[in-house]
Each structure stands twice: as structure tokens, then as C-alpha cells.
Amino acid sequence: MAATYVIGDIHGCFDTLQALWSQLGFDLEQDRLWLVGDLVNRGPQSLEVLRWGRDLSARLGDRLRVVLGNHDLHLVARHDGAASQRSKDTLEAVLSAPDRDELVAWLASCSLVYREGDVLLVHAGLLPQWTPEEAERKARELEPVLRDPARRRRLLERGVKLAEGSPWRLRRDDLSVLVSLRMCTVKGRPCKWKGPPEGAPTGCRPWFQAPGRMSSGVTVVFGHWAALGLHLEPAVIGLDSGCVWGQRLSALRLEDRTLFQQESLESG
Ligand SMILES: [Mn+2]
Numbered sequence: 001m002a003a004t005y006v007i008g009d010i011h012g013c014f015d016t017l018q019a020l021w022s023q024l025g026f027d028l029e030q031d032r033l034w035l036v037g038d039l040v041n042r043g044p045q046s047l048e049v050l051r052w053g054r055d056l057s058a059r060l061g062d063r064l065r066v067v068l069g070n071h072d073l074h075l076v077a078r079h080d081g082a083a084s085q086r087s088k089d090t091l092e093a094v095l096s097a098p099d100r101d102e103l104v105a106w107l108a109s110c111s112l113v114y115r116e117g118d119v120l121l122v123h124a125g126l127l128p129q130w131t132p133e134e135a136e137r138k139a140r141e142l143e144p145v146l147r148d149p150a151r152r153r154r155l156l157e158r159g160v161k162l163a164e165g166s167p168w169r170l171r172r173d174d175l176s177v178l179v180s181l182r183m184c185t186v187k188g189r190p191c192k193w194k195g196p197p198e199g200a201p202t203g204c205r206p207w208f209q210a211p212g213r214m215s216s217g218v219t220v221v222f223g224h225w226a227a228l229g230l231h232l233e234p235a236v237i238g239l240d241s242g243c244v245w246g247q248r249l250s251a252l253r254l255e256d257r258t259l260f261q262q263e264s265l266e267s268g
Contacts, residue, residue, distance in 0.1 A: 002030040004254040006121070008230075008239030009036060009069065009223040012043030012090060013266045014052070016249045020262035024251060028059060034114065036223030036239055037069030037123035037179070039107070040091065043244045044266055046075070047093040050103045057106065066110040068146070069123040069224060070179040077156040079104045080149060084158070108146050112178045113139035119254065120215065124224040125181040128210030129188045132218045138174045145171070181207050182225050196227045208236045221252075232259070 005024055010017050026033065039053055040046035057064050075091055077083035079100065085091075094100055113135050114121040126135045145151045154168050155175055162169035176190070183191040183204040191204035206228070207213075208220065216235065223240040225231075230250055231238030243249035243264050251260040 001255075002027070002032060004032040004034065005251050005260075006034040006036065006221055006237075006239060006254060007251045008241055008249060009038040009226070009243065010040075010043070010049050010249065011038055011071065011244035012040050012046035012049055013243045013249060013264060014043075014045035014048040015265040016243050016262050017049060017052070019265055020249050020251055020260060023260045023262065024253075030063075032063040033060065033065070034121050034221070035064075035066045036121065036221065037067045037110075038071045038223060038240075039066070039069070040075050040094065041071035042088060042090060044090060045093075046091060047097055047103075050094060050107065051099070054103060054106045065114045065121065066107075067114055067121050067123050068107070068110050068112055068179060072107055072110070073146075073156060073175075073179060076104055076108050076146070076152070077158070080153060080156065082153045082157040108152070111139060112142055112146075112175070115218070118217070119219045119221060121221050123179045123222060124177070125207040125222055126213075126215045126220065127177055127181070127184060127188045127190070128186075128207065128213040128215075131214045135178070135215065139178065142171060142175055142178075180224065182228070183207060184210060186211060194227060208233075221254075230259075230261075232257075 039049050074083060078091055115136055120132050145155055155172055181190055183193045183200050184207050185203050193200045193204055197206050219235045221237045225238055226240045226242040226245055228238050230241045239250050241248040241250040246264050248261045248263055
């Protein structure tokens, strides 16, 4: 019986990933692997993680599903010259690798939302007013843009103001939700907050606790929120357990909800 494993935010923690992988007993002939995104940055070995993903993709085909995170898109933007270096970036080895173009093209070919039956995979979250179908529709509109180096700059370029309500601004806002949402107001406006939910500004709550959330009929699997940590509810599964912050890398086997965890092996 084939199993489906979902791994949380890897962030270049290749040694920890390898140790977690050996715990899974992954069957390369039939098992499936989903990644919640943020494969790269902050951690020490983004290049190794990307090469692992690309090589595994060639082997598994559709049995590997990756949704893009904000750091993955930042790498694409850095590669394109559409974003400048940030102080905590650890992307230099990727950006100077001989296979960087191929790796970035592979990354940019990944999805923003992957849905299979009543399970939906996304890096960060959905606004409460979005149905799963609407989230998928938005993702399907954005994904071809990200695959096209000539067009994606409009989405990814930093510091460029786009007029409120303009088509590119709406696309960029949708993209921002999918890859970086954590909390929002009851009216469904994103809040800027990275810390644990308890300390959030008044009026902001985790996106998955918004009243009347239109995606509550599916199980949403996501990452992105290390300060939330591992979050296991029947239909809300958060898998960023802070590996890059010296904590753990987590994997969940979806069929029986078995959890696998590996303490961080990364130094520094
Ligand atoms: Mn993230």
C-alpha cells in the first residue's frame, strides 16, 4: 500500500532532512512525497536540498508534489535580479552553482496550491473568504506567470508599487497570501505578525481560526509558521516545527497520521 509523506519547511537543513528521510522508510517505487515549501534559505545547505528535490522529481514524477514558499520565491527573484540580498540570506552557493538556472527553473515549475480530494497543500494559508476552488483557481492563474522569467518580475520585484486594484497588484496580493499568510482579521485582511498567535495584535487571529472560513471542508496542510510550531488538528495541519531555528523537522504520513520528527542537526 503506497504511503503519502508530507515534510515541513526544510530551509536548507539538508543533514536533518537526510536523517528524517532514513526514518521514513520511503519506498521509491510507490510512495509519494509532498513538500510544504521553503526548501531553501536561512539554513546552511540550500543547494544540496534543491539538487535532492530536482533529482527526486526526475525519479518520482507526479508522486512528488512541492508547493512554493516565500523563501523559494525570494530565491527565484534573487536569481532573476529582481530582489537584492537580505541580511539573513544563505543563497550564495545556489546562486553561483553551475546548475543554478536549471535548479531555479525546476523550483519555479512547482505549484502554489496542490489539491487532492479533500486535502489541500499550501505553503502558508488561505483567506477565510476563499473556497478551496477559488484558491486553486488563483494558483492556476499565478503558476504560469512564475514559470515565465519575462513575466514573473512583475510579481516578484521588490520595492515596486503597483496601483491598488490593478490586475498585477491583485495577483501579487493573492500570491502573498498563499506564501506568507499567518493571521488575519475577521474580515479577512492579512495581519503582519510572525510570532506565536498568543502575542498577536488585537483583532488578528490565525487564518485557520477565522469564523466562517470557506475552506473548512477540506484538510489544509501547510508550513511557514515556525512560531506556531507543529499544529495537528483533524483538518488543519501545520508542519513547520522550526528545524532551521535549532528545533525539529517533521514529516506526517497522511494515511494514518503517523508523525516522524528529527531534531535539527544543523550547526550555526
Ligand atoms: Mn515561509
